[in-house]
Amino acid sequence: MAYQEVSITDLQPGSYVVQVLKQTGEVIVKHAGWVRTSDAIAMLRNKGVQILLIDPDKKLPTAPIDTPLTTFDTPEDPTTKVAFSNEWPKAERALLQTQKVQRQLLDAVRHDSNIDLTLVHEVSAGLADSISRNQDVLLCLNRIAEQSDNLLQHSISCAVYMAAFARYLNKPTHKIQSLITAALLHDIGKAINTTNLTAEDYVAIPASLNALQKTNDLAGEISLWISQHCAHLDGSGSPKISAPQIAKGSRMLAIVNSYEKLTSPLTSKLGPLAASRLLLERTPHKLDAELLQLFIKCIGIYPPGSVVKLVSGKLALVLENNAKKPLLPKVKVFYHSVHQHHLPPKILDLSRQQEELIESCVDLKKYGLDVRNYI
Template identity: 80%
Template sequence: MAYQEVNISDLQPGSYVVQVLQQSGDIVVKHAGWVRTRQAIEILRKKGVKVVLIDPEKAITTAPATPPAEPIAPAEDFAPRVLFADEWPRAEKTLLQTQRVQRQMLDAVRSDNHIDLTLVHEVSAGLAESISRNQDVLLCLNRIAEQSDSLLQHSISCAVYMAAFARYLNLPSHKVQSLITAALLHDIGKAISPDYLQMADHLAIPASLNALQKTAKLAGEVSLWISQHCAHLDGSGVPKIAARQIEKGSRMLAIVNAYEKLTASLAPKLGPLAASRQLLERTPHQLDAELLQLFIKCIGIYPPGSVVKLSSGKLALVLENNAKKPLLPKVKVFYHSVHQHHIPPKILDLSRQQEEQIDSCVDLKKFGLDVKNYI
């Protein structure tokens, strides 16, 4: 059953709220959760919540006699990290749903039809939820996914990176959702003509904004971030505006967009480490230095899904970041590049041993291997 938009005045006890769609103020609320009593709904109303997105399938039909009267709380208060293996099937389902919806969005623009924002909200919420449970899983899945449609792949990858980035910055849930939406839609105008795919990004912004103008209930900040994501802090980008005029969301989108273009799985130009170094060279004149440093910390020096060569010559798939020791993530070894043969797969936490270190990132295709066979 599809998610439903509900005004706060129509919200019923027992509803499962996926996200807050409209609210006044800057209130941090949980990305998902049940509202069990009318008192809880009233608290949300007093905090400025106006419209929410609910999942009818998760509704509680019979509320307990004396449930706690509390509002939706910040996710980090009670959301422990889900194990990598447990999150994998859920993240895989979320990514497949996002791919289906994004195809529909691109097809709608190609046919000059309206974009169904309800579907966009639904997949944005799904991405945010998966990231909150264990961001490494979705980052890994997205990196190894390959689509023949480069525009589709780029927009989804940007959305996944943005979901992780926004949550890492501990932004309010409604802001996280809007940023994911902006990442999904920032190049939507390129679907109008394949010529746009060969042009500089800023040339397609008017087409993207024109397509979004036909869409009802799109937050104005989403269009603003999209319109500014090719601006540079020194005023040399497009539009030519001063740094103080460039919104934080626009700066984040610029970083995510640039990083994905350098590391895209369809035709990677640079490995993750080299891409990060190149982007750092663009600070502080073009990109926000502080935000870029935080983004790199968020996704890792060797993002999940990357393939690395260890000091022994063994190849390994990066599974999980290590926030305290970013050069020593958890990996899965599977092949020996020197002896050119497969080895028994083994999970290795590089931070818990001294024998192996990462030597470099590698393109597995150069060895005639497909990373999907080693998940």
């Protein structure tokens, strides 16, 4: 069942809150978890919470009367990593739903219709949940996704990268979801005018902000991040502001936007390693050096979904990062580039052996092969 938007007056004990959509006041509350008691709901109301997004499929049968008056309980242990194969179908559903909603969003903008941000919040929460369980799966799925609509794929890829990046920085749940939403919305102005598709990114920012002004459910910080994501730390970007004025969320969005553009199969020939090196050259004048280093550590030198050539000549699909040994991820070997024949699929943890190392990233299309056949 889809998430439901409810007012604080309609919120019931035992509900599972996905996100706070609207609130007043200066107190920031957590945006995910169970609301167990009427007293907890009263506390939310006192803190200015007005509208929430709940998951009607999650409902506690009873609410203990001795529950402490915290805002929400933490729903999951973030340190528990779900197995790759178990997360795959869940991540696939989350990605397909995001693609569906993003198409609707871009169509609405093209026809000057109102944007349904409830659906955007829903898919943002879904991506955040998948990343929290096992980020490698969603990163892998997104990278091997069939490419057709560049604007659609760019925004979704940015959202996936942002989800992983924000969680890696230990952002609170509500902030992660807001950053994902910003990534999904940052280029919607390009859908209004096709000439914007080939123009510099900053050209479409006014159109994006104008489209977003038609809804009352968008947090101001999301608009701020979008408005600043083409700014440079040295003041040379657009708008003409410098480091002290550029929000951290804007800096993060600038990094994921730049990385996706450099590594997209539709717009670039660069591999992940070459793209990372190029982005490092843009620090500290244009991009935040510290944040960029953290982003590269987060997604890996060879991100999940990349195809690599090993020193033996074997080709392999990267499945999982290795945070401690980023040059030695877990891969699936499937083809020999020298002998030009398929190999029995084999999962290989490069950090647990000494025979194989990664030589380079490769474009599998050069071998006449489709990466989706080797999942």
